[in-house]
Amino acid sequence: MRKVFAMLFLAIIGFYLFNTFALIPFGKNKMNADVAASYLNSGVQKTGAVNIVTSIVVNYRGFDTLGEVTVLFLAATGMGALLFRKKPMQRSRQNASVIVKTGARILFPLIIILGVYVFVHGHLTPGGGFQGGAIIASGFLLMFMSYRTYKVNHKVLSLFETFAGTSFVLLGLFGLIWGTSFLANILPFGEANTLFSAGIIPLIYIAVGIKVGSELTAVLDTMLKTVK
Amino acid sequence: MIYYIGAFSLILIGIYAVLVKRNLIKIVIGLSLVDAGVHLLLIAIGYIKDKTAPIFSNPSLSAGDMVDPVPQALVLTAIVIGVAVTALALTIVIRLYDHHKTLNINKIRELKW
Amino acid sequence: MILTILEIILVVVLIGAALLxxxxxxxxxxxxxxxxxxxxxxxxxxILQAPDVALTEAAIGVGLTTIIFMIAIRKTKRFEE
Incomplete structure (x- = not known):
């Protein structure tokens, strides 16, 4: 009975989805002289970043990104509140095999370096703060998985997080003081396609990367702590 | 065109899982499938044939050679929010299991009072 | 031509994995x-020329989401009744 209703519902949704998107051709140029075309035409001159996606995420829609980071922070806080226990459960002492442990120990610094590379070069190559932060968190995850007693200091993590979040907001406020608007690009752009270019974009992406990395690590640690 | 079909299938399969399945973790998997389908749909709409990624890595590239960057920025945001939502939903599922000792939503409904 | 076949294979695997x-x-x-x-x-x-999104999906979708689901299953029950 339930399945029949579900199928009927899906048929209706599918019909209208198909009817709507049959009108939108695949692979055709749908940009007119509007937002996207203007980002592409004047993005490099106005923001200094050669990666247009980065310049949209960090500069044109920078305030949106601040809200996104806040949502991530709220989710991490909510998880910490829901899974809070006075006494953390004792995890079993059984470690992974020697091969896994040695491999994890060798790979861990390399993964961290890759993550830092990805978010420092966010304005030049694909990648940025969110990707780099996720890569750093997966490096910590490797350590959690192979060393059952591996611990991270939550005080240090929240210190990093606070520092990164505050510097994001401060950079925005500097734009309000010395520039025209919140998150205005006040630093010189430099030469495009070099590491020191694009004004405040790399600085903001470094802040976002540190924040996302420490937040996701804290999320994983909170969840793992409650597992036997 | 085939990507539209893939995106529609993901969305419909996800909604089916949410509607029919009774296991809470299966429902969260369904929600993340709907999420993935919407991401694929947005990126497929922004794609333009024979154009390249919106990065001016080479001086010979001009603005006319690039795909639409706006859906990509949108989806970048959506993926990160999606993982936060999934993690929070699973946390609530874990708390429900601690309380009711079952993941079946029908049984949880019976245990309500 | 080869790319078209690859695209079809990818979408078929995508739908099959979602069904599974x-x-x-x-x-x-x-x-x-x-x-x-x-x-x-x-x-x-x-393939759709979105390398930024591909990197995000690879790091977050394949890595972190899977692990968060695994931890949740470890804390609850493994089999659906």
Missing amino acids: AVWYRDLVAAVIASSVVSLMLSIIFY
Whole structure:
């Protein structure tokens, strides 16, 4: 009975989805002289970043990104509140095999370096703060998985997080003081396609990367702590 | 065109899982499938044939050679929010299991009072 | 031509993995199937000229989401009744 209703519902949704998107051709140029075309035409001159996606995420829609980071922070806080226990459960002492442990120990610094590379070069190559932060968190995850007693200091993590979040907001406020608007690009752009270019974009992406990395690590640690 | 079909299938399969399945973790998997389908749909709409990624890595590239960057920025945001939502939903599922000792939503409904 | 065949294979694997993710009774297998969906999506995003999104999906969708699901299953029950 339930399945029949579900199928009927899906048929209706599918019909209208198909009817709507049959009108939108695949692979055709749908940009007119509007937002996207203007980002592409004047993005490099106005923001200094050669990666247009980065310049949209960090500069044109920078305030949106601040809200996104806040949502991530709220989710991490909510998880910490829901899974809070006075006494953390004792995890079993059984470690992974020697091969896994040695491999994890060798790979861990390399993964961290890759993550830092990805978010420092966010304005030049694909990648940025969110990707780099996720890569750093997966490096910590490797350590959690192979060393059952591996611990991270939550005080240090929240210190990093606070520092990164505050510097994001401060950079925005500097734009309000010395520039025209919140998150205005006040630093010189430099030469495009070099590491020191694009004004405040790399600085903001470094802040976002540190924040996302420490937040996701804290999320994983909170969840793992409650597992036997 | 085939990507539209893939995106529609993901969305419909996800909604089916949410509607029919009774296991809470299966429902969260369904929600993340709907999420993935919407991401694929947005990126497929922004794609333009024979154009390249919106990065001016080479001086010979001009603005006319690039795909639409706006859906990509949108989806970048959506993926990160999606993982936060999934993690929070699973946390609530874990708390429900601690309380009711079952993941079946029908049984949880019976245990309500 | 080769790219077209590759695209069709990718989309077919994508849909098949999504169906398996819903069909499996074993939740661990279902989560692995949904991480295959994310992996295929990541390759498709690369083909659709969105390398930023492909990198995000690979790092977050394939890596972190799977692990969060695994921890949740470890804390609850593995089999769907």
